[in-house]
Amino acid sequence: MESMDSSAMFCPPAQVTGQINGTNHLSINHSINNNVPGNFDVINSQCVEKLLDFKIAFDVPLLERVVECFYSTQGETQKKAQEILTKFKENSNSWTRVDTILEYSKNKETKYFALQILEILIKTRWKALPENQCENIKKVIVALIIKTSTNAATLEADKVYLNKLNMILVQILKQDWPQKWPNFISDICASSKKNESLCINNMVILKLLSEELFDFSTGQFTQVKSKHLKNTMCTHFCDVFNLCQYILEDSRNEKLIYCTLETLLKFLNWIPIGYIFQTGLINALIFKFFPYETFRNITLECLTEIANIDVNQYDDVYRFMFQSFMTELSKLLPNPERLKSLYATGMEENQNFVQNLAMFLSSILKKRGQLFENDSNREQLLLAVYFLIKISEVEDVEVFKICLEYWGPLTEQLYKECPLDDRVVESYSIPMRRVIYEEMLSKLRYIMIGRMAKPEEVLVVENDQGEVVREFMKDTDSIQLYNNMRETLVYLTHLNSQDTENIMNEKLKKQVDGSEWSWKNLNTLCWAIGSISGAMLEEEERKFLVTVIKELLGLCEQKRGKDNKAIIASNIMYVVGQYPRFLRAYWKFLKTVINKLFEFMHEKHDGVQDMACDTFIKIANKCRRHFIITQIGEVHPFIDEILENMATVINLLEPHQIHTFYEAVGYMISAQTDETIQEELIKKYMSLPNQVWNEIIQKANIDVNILIDHGTIKQLDNIIKTNYHACKALGHNYLIQLKCIYMDMLGFYEVMSKKITEAISKNGEVFMKQPLIRSMCGLKKEILKLINEWVYHSTDHEVVLQSFVPKLFDVILLDYKNCEVASAREPEVLSTTATVVKKLMHNITPQIPIILDSVFECTLEMINKDFEEYPEHRTNLYMFLQEVVTYCFPALLQILPNQFKLILDSIIWAIKHTMRNVAETGMKILLTLLENITKNPQQEIINGFYQTYYRDILHHMFAVATDSSHASGIFMQSKILAFMFEIIDTNRITVPLDPEAQRDGMSNIDFVKEYVRNLLKSAFGHLTDIQMQVVISGFFALHQDAQAFKEHLRDFLVQINEHSGGNSADLFLEERMAELELKAREKRARQLLVPGIINPYDIPDAMDDN
Structure with missing residues (x-):
């Protein structure tokens, strides 16, 4: 190619028409109607017919009217215009009108629309176009760019239009450069020295090309092509750098210099x-x-x-x-x-x-x-x-975050240089780096303490109107900022704990004496105090905390007004909650704190009760052992006192707060190792809900209709939820309480099911939306959640299998199967059954056929119409199938062939789901099933399965893998495909996969190669024979190297997306997630080595309560 603005390369503007598709239109209707808005009423179906008739001259003014309608009207008119434009854009021949539109349209929006059509063509069908048409398009685009950018006035006035032209040129370069356009870099650099306006736009083109190759290239190219393009760019960079240097040294044009610096900025992360x-x-x-x-x-x-x-x-x-x-x-x-x-x-x-x-x-x-x-x-x-x-x-928070990116690593480095107490470092003979920064670090402590972000645990906040309210939505940005600031302040405390303590004490005194009193100042100070838990020596921490709590309690007494007290209360709760080590070491203080929390549970100000309950459960969990032993100076364990006064403590709490309270007390009781004492404690602990439970049962024995009273259902629902939280804390030992209510619970379940069925039979399915029916369904769900939770925690398989499962399955499976209205089937049945299978594993295998008969086909019938309806049933069904395939696979080999096929079909249905969690579960089930089949000791089972299903599974796997909406699942897709090619390559199947097609002795390897070639060729006809050969050979050569196989599959998908225009970015999602997870694990490992860095409530249980 000659220089970029040569006449040999470009056509004069008058000759643009007909250049793109290599034809000349016989006539073109280019009379422009200037009164466009007045023609809105003629936008109708005839417009579509006329615009899509490629045998007649193209009506540019008509298209302009439609575009003008889209941008200038609203409602039905705009909608009609959009439909017409969409139909035109989607027509495979619409690109042949682009040159005419660009030449004769006087409307910028219409020209932009034409360029969008051309961009789609280049992204999706460029390789399929004849060579001469590609060259024509290239010439037209370059000519238009030069025409628009050579003049400084049009460069600015037509900026949006020009940017789209630039982007189209870059899309062409991604396809053709360097093979078909080897001189592009030297051409664009040479032409840049002839005209400053042109040079400015050329800089924009180079910047866009750099971004496309180095910043946004993920999933756009195969690995080989990506590497080649980047190497080529580096090789040709000398010309580009010389141009930049020439401009920066000699130009006096501010806009050109600025544009050159912007372009240079994009180069700096990759140039030699x-x-x-x-x-x-x-x-x-x-x-x-x-x-x-x-x-x-x-x-x-x-x-x-x-x-x-x-x-x-x-x-x-x-x-x-x-x-x-x-x-x-x-x-x-x-x-x-x-x-x-x-x-x-x-x-x-x-x-x-x-x-x-x-x-x-x-x-x-x-x-x-x-x-x-x-x-x-x-x-x-x-x-x-x-x-x-x-x-x-x-x-400004964003500016502060930038600075924090330096403060965090700096303080970490200084600490890790010598991870000793700061007073030990003072006597260290080697000069420490921390000495250099000492004065600056003290200033930084003031800033960190004064700006500390709000922790997740704080629920009482000041809103934008200056009111004290409960926070309902968690601010994730604020939580992340708090975590980063917390880490930095912990390191700062390790570097000089005395300075940190002095600053905090000084700020606290100014709160007490009123000189710096404000909610904001008190909050940031207390959040900072809470954030350094574990960073001081234990004795130092004790003295410091005693002072802080006394001052805060005094401040609470001193200040008047509910808002003031609420803010101070929330800060007291946060601070004490952050220091379980201190509380474990000083029983009297722990007892005082708990009693103060009980007081706060009676405070009705927004958020105070919630925070009191949340703090109580944190402390109960971390200090549980201290509540169940008799402390020095006490006559009995404090748990006895809590149980004695429980009714008084919780009488002003909301139901959800009571549930939290019960879970907290449950953690305390779970620490009791004497089974007899623990049993007595559990009986006292559950006496309040059991009392109400028994009263309801007595009333129901007289009149069962009491159970369909809305108030009664609400009571039962709350009692079940209380039991759920108790079970969550007690674990397997909740069995003591479960025995008391299990049969009654299942009885309630049956009554609810019966009443729901009767109501729907009488009033129709619409009655499911009635509040009473929804409450009854909710109660059934809560009963199952409770049983599910206990089974999950249970440690005695025999007890579960013999004492609980038979009656449970009798009730819930029969009800599920016989339920005549699909929406009334409780999805929690599937979840609970899955948990039972996972817990009992092979012990439950004999009952799998009965379970499948009850839940499988009726659920499949609910979800096989589409991918959206009944999402919870959908998710839970596949969760159940996953456990069956994993733990009870022999049961599937005993069922009838048509039933097995139905299960396999349902798994294939799962992998095609648009719900990502269902698709992922489906992939895992399929891989486990294939592995279990292949491990079977009976070769005839392996042969029979694969002879029947191998081709279908392979076909469906390629359908999913090549569907761009499933791109994020490439990790599991590649594992399954690799496994399927491996079993062929290693001759795990000893019979022909297709006896009819393999009569001439063709091996399974050759048969699968031919099958895959035909399969892919029929779907992606644009792939050449050489491409197909490389792809298939790679599948067989790389199946034992998971990473290499995945990269090979990814390259194949990029090749087919080059034709389809699909986005391949999600193909790299798994790597990004794995990288983030690895970084998180590495960070966690480092943090565990530094006292105070990890929140005391995030420390592993092995470190609790010691």
């Missing part, structure tokens, strides 16, 4: 590092562009990118860069104190400067701070740290 460190680029950025306001922010972004490069051999350059920058920054801003006021002005340019400065300083200090700790650079280092200290005071 010599262009950065062995040229004058860094000098130019710091000395030439940073001092000028116009370029200051983009320069800072470039410097930040350079600071983040992973390279070790340019330490001297980085020292020079840092020293030079700090010198220039000091000239620009000699007083760092101004940063806060500079940001507060509200001017966008200033705020961006402060944020970008924070990004640069955080990045370079985090990555290379140790380089600047020597004597010659230390002054500038501390100045940079001081700048960040002042930026951290800026009242």
Whole structure:
């Protein structure tokens, strides 16, 4: 190709028509009706017919009217216009009209619409177009870009249109460069020196190309192609860099310089590092562009990118860069104190400067701070740290988060350099890095304590109107910020616990004396105090906490007004709740705290009772043993006192709060190891709900209709939920209480089922929505949840199997099967049955056919019409099948062949689900089933199964794997496909898969190769024979290497998506999730080594209550 603006390459504007598809239209209706809005009434079905008739001249004004309708009207007219445009866009021939539209339309929106059509063509059918048509399209696009961008006025006026043209050119480059357009880089660089406006747009094109290849390339190319494109870009980068250097050195056009810096910013994370460190680029950025306001922010972004490069051999350059920058920054801003006021002005340019400065300083200090700790650079280092200290005071959370990205790692490094108590470090002979930062760290402590974010446990908050209310929605951003700040403050405390304590005590005194009293100040201080639990020495922590709690209790007495008391109460609860180690060591204080929580449970202010109950359950869980032993100075265990006064304590609590309270007390009782004592405690513990339960039973024995009274159902529902929470805490030992209510519970279940059936028979299925019926269904669900919970915790399989399962299955399975209305079937039946199967494993195998007969076909009938209806039944059915296939597989080999086929069909149905959890479960079931079949010792079973089902399963697996809506499931898809190719390659099947087709002695390997070739060729006809051969050979060659097989499958999917235009980004979802999980595990392992870093309630149970 010749230079980018050569006449040999481009057509003059008048010749654009007919160039794209290589034809000339006989006539074109291009009379423009300027009164477009007045023609809205002619938008009708005839418009569609006329626009889609490709045998007549194209009516450009008509399309303009439709586009104008879409953008300028509302309601039905707009809807009609949208339908017409959609039909036109989806027509496979619509792209042949693009050149006509671009040439004759005077409407920008219409031209943009035409370009959208062309973009779809390039993404989906470019490889299928004849070579000459591709060249014509290329010429037209380049010609239009040059025409629009050569003039400075049109460059700005037609910006949106031009950006779309640029994007289309980049899409073409992704298909054709470098093979069919090898000189593109040199051409675009050469043409850039002829016209500044053209040069500005060429910079935009280069930036877009860089983004597409290096930032957004995931899933867009095969691995080989991606690597080749990136290498080619690096190889040709010399021309691009010379162009950038030429502009930055010689141009006086501010817009061109700014655009060049923007483009350069996109290059910096991938170009060969010599262009950065062995040229004058860094000098130019710091000395030439940073001092000028116009370029200051983009320069800072470039410097930040350079600071983040992973390279070790340019330490001297980085020292020079840092020293030079700090010198220039000091000239620009000699007083760092101004940063806060500079940001507060509200001017966008200033705020961006402060944020970008924070990004640069955080990045370079985090990555290379140790380089600047020597004597010659230390002054500038501390100045940079001081700048960040002042930026951290800026009242903007996002800016603060940027600074925190440096403070966290810095404090962690300083602690890990010598993870000793700070007083030990003082006598350490080797100079410690922490000494360099000591003064700055003290300033940082003030900031952290004064800005501490709200922890998850705090429910009482101040809203935007200044009112004290209960928080109902958790602020996940605030929780993440709290966790990061908490870690940093814990490290700061380890580095100098005395300084942390002094600052906190000083701030607390100012709350008490009123000099700094405010809800915000008290909150942040108490949240900070609670966040450093475990970071001090135990004795030091005890003295500190005693002071804090006394001051807070005194403050609570001192302040008047319910809002003030509510805020102080929430802070007391949060602080004491965060220090279980302290509470375990000081019984009297623990008892005082619990009694104070009981007081707060009677406080009706929003959120106080909830927080009291939440704090109570946390403390009960972590200090459980201390409540069931007789402490020194006491005459009996405190649990006796709690049980004695339980009715008084909970009498003002809401039902959900009572449930939390019962779970908390359950944790205490679970710590009692003497079975006789524990049994007595459980009887006392459950006496209140049991009393109401027995009263209801007595009334029901006289008149069973009492059970369909709304008030009675509500009572029963609350009692069952109370039992559920008790079971959750007591575990298997809840058996003592379960024996008392089990048969009555199942009796209630039967009564509810009967009454629901009668009501629906009489009034129709619509009656299911009535409040009473919904309450009855809810009660059935809660009964099953309780049984499910106990079975999950049970430790005696024999008791479960002999004493509980027979009656349970008699009631719930029969009711489920015989229920005539699908919506009245309780999905929790499937969940409970799944739990029983998982718990009892092979012991329940003989009963699997009966269970399947009761729940399988009737549920399948409910969900096989679509992928949406009955989502809970859907999820629970496959959860049940997963347990059966995993633990009771022999039972499936005993059922009738047609029943087995139905189960297999249902699993195939699952893997095609749009509900991701169902599809994932279906994949797991299928893989487990295939593995269990293949492990069977009887070869005839293996042969029979695969001879019957292998081809169908393979067909469905490829259908799912090549469906872009299932792209995120590639991990399991590749595992199943690899397994299926492995059993063929290793001859696990000893008979022909298709005896008819393999009469001539064809091996199963050859048969499957041919089968897959035909299968894929029929679905993806655009794939060449060579592509097919590579794909199939890879399936057989790589099945033993899971990662390689998955990458091979992914490459195949990228190839077919290049034709279909599908998005392949989700193909990499599993890697991203695995990477995040690995990082989380590594972080957790590191945190466990640092006292106080992990919230005391997140520490593993083995460390509890010691």
